Amino acid sequence: MxxxxxxxxxxxxxxxxxxxxxxxxxxxxxxxxxxxxxxxxxxxxxxxxxxxxxxxxxxxxxxxxxxxxxxxxxxxxxxxxxxxxxxxxxxxxxxxxxxxxxxxxxxxxxxxxxxxxxxxxxxxxxxxxxxxxxxxxxxxxxxxxxxxxxxxxxxxxxxxxxxxxxxxxxxxxxxxxxxxxxxxxxxxxxxxLDRIAAEDYEKHIQKIALNTWEKHLEESTFNKIMERSNRHPYYVNYLCDAVWEASLKIPSVQDVENAWTNVVIEEWSDALRELSDLPVGQRRVIKYLANNRVESIHSQETCIALSMPTSSIATAVHVLIEKDYIEQSKNGHYNVINPLLLAVLRGAEDSRNQLL
Ligand SMILES: Nc1ncnc2c1ncn2[C@@H]1O[C@H](COP(=O)(O)OP(=O)(O)O)[C@@H](O)[C@H]1O
Ligand SMILES: [Mg+2]
The missing domain is CATH 3.40.50.300 (P-loop containing nucleotide triphosphate hydrolases)
Structure with missing residues (x-):
């Protein structure tokens, strides 16, 4: 560059x-x-x-x-x-x-x-x-x-x-x-730009941990940060901010979970608004992909679960990829890119909201 x-x-x-x-x-x-x-x-x-x-x-x-x-x-x-x-x-x-x-x-x-x-x-x-x-x-x-x-x-x-x-x-x-x-x-x-590798985040984040608490994070704590943020640069930053702000002593896995829950709660309504702006078909498909490991969008199972014809599902998937909502991973299944939307789409499944 x-x-x-x-x-x-x-x-x-x-x-x-x-x-x-x-x-x-x-x-x-x-x-x-x-x-x-x-x-x-x-x-x-x-x-x-x-x-x-x-x-x-x-x-x-x-x-x-x-x-x-x-x-x-x-x-x-x-x-x-x-x-x-x-x-x-x-x-x-x-x-x-x-x-x-x-x-x-x-x-x-x-x-x-x-x-x-x-x-x-x-x-x-x-x-x-x-x-x-x-x-x-x-x-x-x-x-x-x-x-x-x-x-x-x-x-x-x-x-x-x-x-x-x-x-x-x-x-x-x-x-x-x-x-x-x-x-x-x-x-x-x-x-x-691809996602930054966990090892590269690790060097950087552990250095700051050492500065703050005079200790490195446990491997499991660091891994939890990577898992929840899905190594998405913006959410790595956001989540670390929340963890650092809440922790007087070296944070545990549970502290990371709590901080992430707070981030999700804070962003919940914005995320819902963004999702509710999507056309119904796309919304249904992204919610399904967030909650199921889908290898083929053309399968009978997917059609039945979504009660949508294959052609409509394919169109929705195409648009969601175009708009950077989802990506197809190397092993073929579909991932929601934004970890916050993922959390909301998964959470909406069990309780909080019938909107989706
Ligand atoms: N290399 C990086 N590592 C961690 N966080 C980063 C990195 N680069 C940018 N960020 C953070 O990610 C967020 C989004 O960055 P930005 O440059 O605005 O993204 P974009 O232009 O792709 O939308 C900002 O909050 C920024 O501070
Ligand atoms: Mg920009």
């Missing part, structure tokens, strides 16, 4: 929600010591907002990486034709403004702004990074694929500016970048 940034290569980070994609990108950028901006497309709802965000970010990055915009004006003018450069004076600061000339083609604005930055960096022999987070939103906003095309046009000409793409709907991102017919095909080096 760091190598990519230093060589001006683009990167695509793929993993389910809350696996640490954004953290990884931010850490790599920090270590690269390169000038950078992060663009988060999460709240964008239109092409106009996307192009404005890109323009603002490019200007910010020009300031950070090259500085002194007033000395750049002749170069800036040389490299743009659809944007109008203006200098404004705010206090003792000189700010660059780029306003689109009459026609408003957002794709053109985006690629021109990105390429302007690239050319300025090249001229000054500098490097910089743009982190494009929640990039899947682009797909939702731009139905004609114009915006994807704009990023591609610019990205393929970059040597000094490295892009990092990330986002949370894995299948959507993969189709953006791996479908031969789409503009962003084969543009990036791909990094797939």
């Amino acid at each position: 760091l190598g990519n940034l230093q060589q001006g290569k683009h990167t695509l980070i793929i993993a389910p929600r809350r696996y640490g994609k954004s953290s990884l990108a931010e850490r790599a950028i920090e270590q690269s010591l390169l000038a950078s901006v992060k663009i988060n497309f999460h709240l964008c709802t239109s092409e106009a907002e996307v192009s404005q965000l890109v323009l603002d970010s490019v200007i910010k990055l020009i300031g950070k990486s090259i500085g002194q915009v007033e000395k750049l004006m002749s170069s800036v003018k040389k490299y743009i034709s659809n944007l109008e450069p203006l200098l404004s004076f705010e206090g003792d600061q000189v700010k660059l403004k780029l306003t689109p000339r009459n026609q408003l083609n957002h794709a053109v604005i985006i690629s021109e702004a990105l390429l302007l930055l690239e050319k300025l960096l090249l001229e000054k022999n500098k490097k910089a990074v743009i982190f494009l987070d929640e990039f899947q939103e682009i797909d939702k906003i731009s139905k004609q694929r114009g915006l994807e095309g704009a990023f591609r046009t610019a990205a393929q000409e970059m040597h000094c500016l490295a892009l990092i793409f990330s986002g949370s709907v894995r299948s959507l991102l993969l189709s953006l970048f791996e479908d031969e017919n789409r503009p962003l095909y084969k543009l990036c080096r791909k990094i797939k």
Whole structure:
């Protein structure tokens, strides 16, 4: 990852929600010591907002990486034709403004702004990074694929500016970048984040245990943390926070169980809300998969248990995988990825709630 940034290569980070994609990108950028901006497309709802965000970010990055915009004006003018450069004076600061000339083609604005930055960096022999987070939103906003095309046009000409793409709907991102017919095909080096191995967590967690209680956790206690959190990075953090907060002395397996119960109780209603937003078929299937070890979704047994036709089950499973709710493990059965949803789906089975 760091190598990519230093060589001006683009990167695509793929993993389910809350696996640490954004953290990884931010850490790599920090270590690269390169000038950078992060663009988060999460709240964008239109092409106009996307192009404005890109323009603002490019200007910010020009300031950070090259500085002194007033000395750049002749170069800036040389490299743009659809944007109008203006200098404004705010206090003792000189700010660059780029306003689109009459026609408003957002794709053109985006690629021109990105390429302007690239050319300025090249001229000054500098490097910089743009982190494009929640990039899947682009797909939702731009139905004609114009915006994807704009990023591609610019990205393929970059040597000094490295892009990092990330986002949370894995299948959507993969189709953006791996479908031969789409503009962003084969543009990036791909990094797939898997769950972190228990041994790696162990080194880290035992070090903190030693610091806190002057002792290592028992193997069984550590294993319980791994089991309950399912090594999901976000929930490892969450559960450890809860365990550490509740324990004055070295915690036991039971302390981990109690802390996890509290986490589940705390998150219960949010998790239920998320599950109740799923269409009925998907909800029924995910609940079944949480409570049964299912090797084949096409089996008679599964159909009868769910009282759904095979085709509907297959569709639901497909969508649940697409949305990163479930994954198929190496030995073929289906797992719920998020340990909290798993706990709620299992708990809902026995008592608390008839909603599911
Ligand atoms: N390597 C890691 N080990 C443990 N926890 C991590 C790691 N990387 C990130 N986290 C934690 O996981 C959570 C989700 O991280 P984030 O980077 O926001 O994920 P994403 O962008 O994939 O949704 C954060 O609370 C973060 O502190
Ligand atoms: Mg993120």
